[in-house]
Amino acid sequence: xxxxxxxxxxxxxxxxxxxxxxxxxxxxxxxxxxxxxxxxxxxxxxxxxxxxxxxxxxxxxxxxxxxxxxxxxxxxxxxxxxxxxxxxxxxxxxxxxxxxxxxxxxxxxxxxxxxxxxxxxxxxxxxxxxxxxxxxxxxxxxxxxxxxxxxxxxxxxxxxxxxxxxxxxxxxxxxxxxxxxxxxxxxxxxxxxxxxxxxxxxxxxxxxxxxxxxxxxxxxxxxxxxxxxxxxxxxxxxxxxxxxxxxxxxxxxxxxxxxxxxxxxxxxxxxxxxxxxxxxxxxxxxxxxxxxxxxxxxxxxxxxxxxxxxxxxxxxxxxxxxxxxxxxxxxxxxxxxxxxxxxxxxxxxxxxxxxxxxxxxxxxxxxxxxxxxxxxxxxxxxxxxxxxxxxxxxxxxxxxxxxxxxxxxxxxxxxxxxxxxxxxxxxxxxxxxxxxxxxxxxxxxxxxxxxxxxxxxxxxxxxxxxxxxxxxxxxxxxxxxxxxxxxxxxxxxxxxxxxxxxxxxxxxxxxxxxxxxxxxxxxxxxxxxxxxxxxxxxxxxxxxxxxxxxxxxxxxxxxxxxxxxxxx
Amino acid sequence: xxxxxxxxxxxxxxxxxxxxxxxxxxxxxxxxxxxxxxxxxxxxxxxxxxxxxxxxxxxxxxxxxxxxxxxxxxxxxxxxxxxxxxxxxxxxxxxxxxxxxxxxxxxxxxxxxxxxxxxxxxxxxxxxxxxxxxxxxxxxxxxxxxxxxxxxxxxxxxxxxxxxxxxxxxxxxxxxxxxxxxxxxxxxxxxxxxxxxxxxxxxxxxxxxxxxxxxxxxxxxxxxxxxxxxxxxxxxxxxxxxxxxxxxxxxxxxxxxxxxxxxxxxxxxxxxxxxxxxxxxxxxxxxxxxxxxxxxxxxxxxxxxxxxxxxxxxxxxx
Numbered sequence: 001x002x003x004x005x006x007x008x009x010x011x012x013x014x015x016x017x018x019x020x021x022x023x024x025x026x027x028x029x030x031x032x033x034x035x036x037x038x039x040x041x042x043x044x045x046x047x048x049x050x051x052x053x054x055x056x057x058x059x060x061x062x063x064x065x066x067x068x069x070x071x072x073x074x075x076x077x078x079x080x081x082x083x084x085x086x087x088x089x090x091x092x093x094x095x096x097x098x099x100x101x102x103x104x105x106x107x108x109x110x111x112x113x114x115x116x117x118x119x120x121x122x123x124x125x126x127x128x129x130x131x132x133x134x135x136x137x138x139x140x141x142x143x144x145x146x147x148x149x150x151x152x153x154x155x156x157x158x159x160x161x162x163x164x165x166x167x168x169x170x171x172x173x174x175x176x177x178x179x180x181x182x183x184x185x186x187x188x189x190x191x192x193x194x195x196x197x198x199x200x201x202x203x204x205x206x207x208x209x210x211x212x213x214x215x216x217x218x219x220x221x222x223x224x225x226x227x228x229x230x231x232x233x234x235x236x237x238x239x240x241x242x243x244x245x246x247x248x249x250x251x252x253x254x255x256x257x258x259x260x261x262x263x264x265x266x267x268x269x270x271x272x273x274x275x276x277x278x279x280x281x282x283x284x285x286x287x288x289x290x291x292x293x294x295x296x297x298x299x300x301x302x303x304x305x306x307x308x309x310x311x312x313x314x315x316x317x318x319x320x321x322x323x324x325x326x327x328x329x330x331x332x333x334x335x336x337x338x339x340x341x342x343x344x345x346x347x348x349x350x351x352x353x354x355x356x357x358x359x360x361x362x363x364x365x366x367x368x369x370x371x372x373x374x375x376x377x378x379x380x381x382x383x384x385x386x387x388x389x390x391x392x393x394x395x396x397x398x399x400x401x402x403x404x405x406x407x408x409x410x411x412x413x414x415x416x417x418x419x420x421x422x423x424x425x426x427x428x429x430x431x432x433x434x435x436x437x438x439x440x441x442x443x444x445x446x447x448x449x450x451x452x453x454x455x456x457x458x459x460x461x462x463x464x465x466x467x468x469x470x471x472x473x474x475x476x477x478x479x480x481x482x483x484x485x486x487x488x489x490x491x492x493x494x495x496x497x498x499x500x501x502x503x504x505x506x507x508x509x510x511x512x513x514x515x516x517x518x519x520x521x522x523x524x525x526x527x528x529x530x531x532x533x534x535x536x537x538x539x540x541x542x543x544x545x546x547x548x549x550x551x552x553x554x555x556x557x558x559x560x561x562x563x564x565x566x567x568x
Numbered sequence: 569x570x571x572x573x574x575x576x577x578x579x580x581x582x583x584x585x586x587x588x589x590x591x592x593x594x595x596x597x598x599x600x601x602x603x604x605x606x607x608x609x610x611x612x613x614x615x616x617x618x619x620x621x622x623x624x625x626x627x628x629x630x631x632x633x634x635x636x637x638x639x640x641x642x643x644x645x646x647x648x649x650x651x652x653x654x655x656x657x658x659x660x661x662x663x664x665x666x667x668x669x670x671x672x673x674x675x676x677x678x679x680x681x682x683x684x685x686x687x688x689x690x691x692x693x694x695x696x697x698x699x700x701x702x703x704x705x706x707x708x709x710x711x712x713x714x715x716x717x718x719x720x721x722x723x724x725x726x727x728x729x730x731x732x733x734x735x736x737x738x739x740x741x742x743x744x745x746x747x748x749x750x751x752x753x754x755x756x757x758x759x760x761x762x763x764x765x766x767x768x769x770x771x772x773x774x775x776x777x778x779x780x781x782x783x784x785x786x787x788x789x790x791x792x793x794x795x796x797x798x799x800x801x802x803x804x805x806x807x808x809x810x811x812x813x814x815x816x817x818x819x820x821x822x823x824x825x826x827x828x829x830x831x832x833x834x835x836x837x838x839x840x841x842x843x844x845x846x847x848x849x850x851x852x853x854x855x856x857x858x859x860x861x862x863x864x865x866x867x868x869x870x871x872x873x874x875x876x877x878x879x880x881x882x883x884x885x886x
Binding site for chain 2: 066091092093096102107
């Protein structure tokens with residue numbers, strides 16, 4: 001690991017305080033953080049959501065998001081004090097000397113303009129290059145980032161390009177003016193593991209090639225271990241500790257850091273299928289499905305889920321995991337095949353199912369934020385299904401709601417009359433669980449229930465789900481793209497790719513070779529804490545084809561995988 | 569592009585279907601009115617025999633369905649029958665008046681639409697500033713005042729106190745184009761004042777609505793100046809709702825201007841419709857209503873297609 005102390009300091013933040021406006025007062029969100037970055041250094045900022053990583057990243061550009069203000073401290077970029085500079089002076093740095101790479105390239109490219117026009121906007125505006133020169137340069141960067149058809153891809157609109165490619169195009173855009181510093185704000189969080197690798201490799205290459213300094217913001221420790229020279233851990237707007245990457249991984253000093261490192265500790269014993277001839281609780285039999293007017297998105301999908309067991313369905317976005325769930329719940333009647341519940345065929349459309357059949361298909365969603373009506377009190381959210389399915393009223397209903405709140409470990413008297421926006425992400429997800437339980441199902445579909453949560457909170461949810469499974473003998477269909485989650489809670493695994501089941505079986509078998517090549521790719525793509533993991537993996541796969549490997553193997557020829565879902 | 573053409577054709581089909589339904593409603597609603605053309609033409613002194621004879625002569629004794637089909641067939645070719653009052657063809661009665669209405673509407677639209685959108689962009693850029701508030705209050709005041717009141721105020725100040733423009737917008741055949749513009753300036757200005765607020769506020773709202781988008785933040789962090797953030801990055805994505813409000817206001821300019829026409833004594837189709845209703849001139853009422861409906865549907869159709877065309881996902885399919 002290189003030391004940077006002998007190099008020039010590029011960015012120095014001292015005693016930074018940032019306030020956010022909420023409930024008609026200014027509250028501190030960053031409480032005195034220092035940060036020093038040398039030329040060519042990559043600093044990893046990690047922490048849970050709400051730690052203020054992203055706010056600090058924006059502040060490094062002299063930018064305060066709407067509703068926030070820099071209230072104290074100094075930010076000195078290459079000799080220029082940003083807190084006292086005029087807005088015009090600060091703006092002149094952005095895009096030219098400090099660039100930004102956002103979390104979701106799909107949302108951060110303007111849908112109305114071609115990619116290359118957005119790329120050339122900054123260099124043309126700063127008169128660094130003429131438009132055509134800037135276009136040439138963009139194509140060269142696309143090539144360096146190993147984008148397919150570098151001469152042509154820029155002339156497409158953002159929606160015509162896949163997520164991983166867009167993220168690389170955005171990294172290229174950040175490089176357009178050859179900045180001294182790039183802020184990477186969770187650049188791979190929205191991507192699948194297999195796509196994540198190519199983007200990580202591309203970012204690391206380009207940062208090395210141009211000796212650019214970077215602040216790499218993420219909540220994923222394994223990712224930051226690959227990217228950063230130095231790691232700074234943040235908690236609720238304050239620094240916990242900072243050290244070089246190797247040192248930090250080996251000897252974390254603070255308790256909080258250690259807890260982050262140890263987070264994937266939860267693991268439960270694997271169960272196996274009943275041998276006494278009990279029928280599966282849900283049996284998916286040879287289903288094909290398509291959205292109206294679209295191509296087939298499920299092709300001959302079959303698997304069984306037995307009572308009290310957890311079946312993890314894994315695969316990249318667009319592989320048909322959620323579509324399968326929609327077929328089971330009857331929201332999307334399959335074109336062929338059938339869904340059986342305890343050996344009995346369910347009507348394909350939910351409107352044709354009776355209450356008892358409906359009761360069995362409960363869902364918990366990824367985004368608890370949008371899955372709960374913000375204007376409805378908690379007791380009503382949970383109480384409605386209890387009323388609908390079990391016909392409870394008055395005192396009995398209240399008792400049942402209290403019981404459900406107890407089950408999800410939230411104190412009934414405190415939460416009964418509250419509204420979803422008043423709760424934290426983890427608490428909202430618990431309400432989602434309680435709502436599913438209110439129907440008294442034997443089977444629940446969990447659709448990426450932990451992927452929007454911080455690791456510590458996610459673990460709490462996994463433990464809760466496990467406890468509920470034991471107490472109520474629930475079966476789970478657990479949709480996820482996170483293999484670590486699969487390792488901790490699954491009994492069986494179903495691997496899906498492009499609408500087909502490519503492999504399925506008991507978890508212990510699935511995690512042992514030999515694998516189906518796709519399973520192998522998925523497994524090997526999960527970042528590990530070892531800082532050399534990415535380097536080793538790239539060598540193993542062959543550096544030259546890693547950029548394309550995911551494109552070639554998993555995407556249809558036109559490179560638009562991951563978009564088979566309807567716009568949501 | 570095949571998808572797009574298909575989408576446009578589909579909308580066009582829906583538009584025609586809507587027009588058909590509206591034509592049924594218009595025809596049979598007028599049927600429901602007490603009395604008919606024969607009674608209206610012959611007046612109160614007519615004997616039942618003469619009324620019956622008149623009915624037979626006009627074909628009014630036949631079933632309504634048959635008369636509807638005939639009427640619709642004529643309407644498609646521009647023949648709306650004979651005015652019950654003057655005995656002239658309906659098209660002759662309302663044709664020039666409709667052209668006059670279109671002229672006034674176009675005059676107002678040419679001023680109001682660019683003005684409202686540019687003003688909307690400026691207030692979005694200077695949001696929450698004094699200028700923003702003043703513009704909002706001013707346009708809201710003008711939209712909240714009844715248009716005849718606005719018309720009289722304008723007459724008072726711009727025709728009576730300071731005689732810049734004529735107070736009466738009656739037309740004669742030998743006027744030059746510029747005379748025409750001068751003569752109709754006050755009614756056009758009244759209409760501009762009435763329709764600007766909606767369009768400006770929608771432009772402002774739909775731009776500001778987009779300012780929280782990640783791609784707007786990205787543009788800002790690329791060092792794009794504020795006006796360019798609005799014009800280049802927000803506006804192209806804000807067209808759909810703006811176009812819809814513009815279309816609604818254009819439709820209003822054609823179909824809802826009776827009061828302004830009365831105030832300025834302007835020979836438009838609105839006045840003709842009011843006259844026809846009071847004189848029970850059913851063929852004219854039906855024709856005018858159908859023309860209004862057609863205009864309304866056509867403009868909304870144009871708005872739909874415009875909104876589709878501004879969506880890059882549809883313009884540039886994968």
